[in-house]
Amino acid sequence: MAEHLNILVLNQISPRGLAKLPAERYTVGEHVADPSAVLLRSADMHGMQIPASVRAIARAGAGTNNIPVKAMSARGVPVFNAPGANANAVKELVVAGMLLAARNLPAALHFVAGLDAQAADIERAVEEGKKAFAGIELAGQTLGIVGLGKVGCLVADAAIKLGMNVMGYDPEITVDAAWSLPAQVRKAHSVAEVLRGSHFITLHVPLVDATRDLVNADNVMQMKPGAVLLNFSREGVVNEGAVLAALNRKQLGYYVCDFPSPALLAHPKFIALPHLGASTREAEENCALMVVDQLRDYLEHGNVANSVNFPAVAMGRESDYRVAIANANVPNMLGQISTAMAQAGLNIHNMVNKSRGDVAYTLVDVDSAVAPSVLADIAAIEGVLAVRYLPLHA
The missing domain is CATH 3.40.50.720 (NAD(P)-binding Rossmann-like Domain)
Structure with a gap:
């Protein structure tokens, strides 16, 4: 069993x-x-x-x-x-964020919420008040996308269908993402090029050392006056102080994100959603x-x-007896593992070994049952991190 x-x-x-x-x-x-x-x-x-x-x-x-x-x-x-x-859920929220900013919808909704429902001249108040919320259409505007993974590609496709021009930047774009990217997307060569050339900028990158404060005091100055910055990736990829300063001097038209921030909440041009991306x-x-x-x-x-x-490892079952080993990615680990099995009289039927950074991972199918003492011998090899025995029938 x-x-x-x-x-x-x-x-x-x-x-x-x-x-x-x-x-x-x-x-x-x-x-x-x-x-x-x-x-x-x-x-x-x-x-x-x-x-x-x-x-x-x-x-x-x-x-x-x-x-x-x-x-x-x-x-x-x-x-x-x-x-x-x-990805589709995030894409739809990005499109919603662009529309919120382009049509000044948060302020318009706040205005309507403040109307006196009992007033006789509500229609006149609406007609007079709506002038303050005139916006722009997305069609014909340029959307810059930083990060062209699954979400970035879907956002690009949606924006093109809305009539927008799209430029994208991703120095580490995968082959799969490149295949799914619409042909109309213009390739940018740097984050700065995206910031300079776009009316709307949306960020879709993980938070790592290289992306922390990706938008900062130096490059936010390069944005078009009134540009809209959207961040539905991670809070730390944008420097809040730089964004607040840019909003105050009207360099930025809006900052739209999925991360409410105490430093920005009171600003009328800050649109925050309560982490609704997924x-x-x-x-x-x-x-x-x-x-x-x-x-x-x-x-x-x-x-x-x-x-x-x-590392990604996939090996079809060719035996009822499988051992999985995670170990430090150092020389001679595979040799020591194979030797331990050979000394126990185990015949290796199939093997896959892959590494990623400091970690290596090996799957071994053998032709007969593996004794607990063999697993203990492998676990005792210096550098082995974990050993699992995966028989089809225990």
């Missing part, structure tokens, strides 16, 4: 995703003991004592800033995410379905897809 696994859930996860963890194999809940994996959305794990039993962490979303990824790498624990699963029923389901599939494939077969700290 296959090993029974406990999954600790830290946030509300779509029932459709959880339904893919069959009860005969998995116990899923908020208070399970000795969890084999953790499934979460936005819960902050940095201050959490993560049990030694945990073999994987899976986030039903894209960003993993709430997870101690480096510490998990040192333990040989992969961290999974669901890139692109919420808050749709469809996005939550898509993220849960994707990440649960990835988690199961790893726990049951050792395959790795969409991990932020492990």
Whole structure:
């Protein structure tokens, strides 16, 4: 009988995703003991004592800033995410953000909310007041996109269909993203070129050292007067002080983001949403379905897809007996692992070894059952971080 696994859930996860963890194999809940994996959305794990039993962490979303990824790498624990699963939801919110700013809708809504419903001359008040909210149309405007992943590509496509001109910049664009990018997108060669040439600028990059304060006091000055900056990626990619100064001197027309900030909340040209980027029923389901599939494939077969700290590894089952090993990416690890198996009389049927940064990962299918003593010998090799035995029939 296959090993029974406990999954600790830290946030509300779509029932459709959880339904893919069959009860005969998995116990899923908020208070399970000795969890084999953790499934979460936005819960902050940095201050959490993560049990030694945990073999994987899976986030039903894209960003993993709430997870101690480096510490998990040192333990040989992969961290999974669901890139692109919420891309359509974010795309639609970006389009909504552009419309909010272009047509001055927040101020207009505030004006209407303040009208006296009992007044006899409400129509005249509307006619006199609406002049203050005249805006612009999106068609014919230039949208600059920094970051051309799944979300950036979808935003580009939507903007083109709205009649906008689009330029994009991404020095690390993937082949898949390049194929899906509309041909009408003009390639920019720097962030500065995007800022200089766009009426609307939208950011779709992860928060890493290279992107922190991507928009700052130096380059915000290069924007067109009255430009609209949209940030639905991460709060830290924009320097708030620089943006506030640009709003005050009317260099920026609006700053639209998904992260309410005490420093900016009172400004009339700051439009903040309460982190709604992925808050749709469809996005939550898509993220849960994707990440649960990835988690199961790893726990049951050792395959790795969409991990932020492990290499992608996929190997079809050609034997009932599989060993998965995570180790430091240093010389002679594979040789030592193979030697340990050979000394135990195990014949290697198939093997895949990949590395990513400081972590290497190996899947080995052998022709016969693996004794616990062999697994202990492999685990004792200096540099081995984690060893798992994954027989099809325990």
